[in-house]
Amino acid sequence: MCPYAWTTPGGVQTHVAGLAAHLRSRGARVDVLAPADGPVDEPGFVPLGRSLGFRWQGTVTRVTLTPAAVARTLRAVHEGGYDLVHVHEPMLPAAGLTAVFAAPCPVVGTFHMTARSALWLRVFLPVVRSAARRLDARIAVSEEARRFAERVLPGRYRVIPNAIDVDAYRSARDGGREPRILFVGRAEPRKGLPVLLRAFERLPGTPVLELVGVRPGDVPARPRVRVHGQVPDAERVRLIGEADVLCVPSLGGESFGMVVLEGMAAGVPVVASELPGYAAVLPLSAGRLVPPGDDAALTGALAELLSDPALRARLGEEGRRQAARYDWARVGEEIAAVYDEVRS
16 A cells, blocks of 8 residues: 555655565565556556645645545455555555555554654544554664654554665666766755755866756756656666766655665765765765755765766775665565564
């Protein structure tokens, strides 16, 4: 169960899709239940209706809140013949909470988010505490996510990180062209794109900034800035592999560095904001951490890496080595072990 619109790219959606693929590779029958704002041609996908967007913590969150979606969730959970229901962000309405209360089988909840305020959880405290008691196991994707959830819902959480297919990022690197900096994310304040644009303007030489996930109308036209918009997964993987530096300048609200991890798996050094969720994934031997919102520090870190190919190679190689811990071959087995425990 994914509470966020499946047709809008996001870290939770990517994690759920990867987990479903891993479980199917182990012989399980897996359905993915989620809202969708358009047709989804994927085996095992169960649409729950259109989503509604609302702004929270500097981002636009798209979930479904309609009575029809509640009814679809109830029907899917009761008629699916499932041995287990795994709800990601189990305290979010309406589909996630509905699945938690309605599932006639063991329920596992994964907590992904972190935020400055737990207002949503506190306002609906009786409901979310009741839902939390219904969970047979709780997973947090990072220590940061665990601490956020425990502020309102104390209890036992197993920290199991997000994962990727590491081998998918092992592409050949091309050379003999201008240096490339890559940003992957939406053009919203929380992702820090304006900070990166200011830092980029100060860089010496003629590097190119590639923007993935940013629409042409989101930023003014600038020299040496290429705006790609939303791209298919294979194209995103290619662009990450061809970058010289991956930059992740988010300002906050990040419990796990999925994009950071993708860069590491591709052997690309990463410059990221020094947020707990990023620092837990990115060691200084694989990149650089800078204060959030500090465009001068970001310029310095980017300039250091762009000027030193040997340093980039060392950081990239260490990133590949560190990323192996987050491969689905390992993380998927940790999640499957939780499934076995709650079903025994």
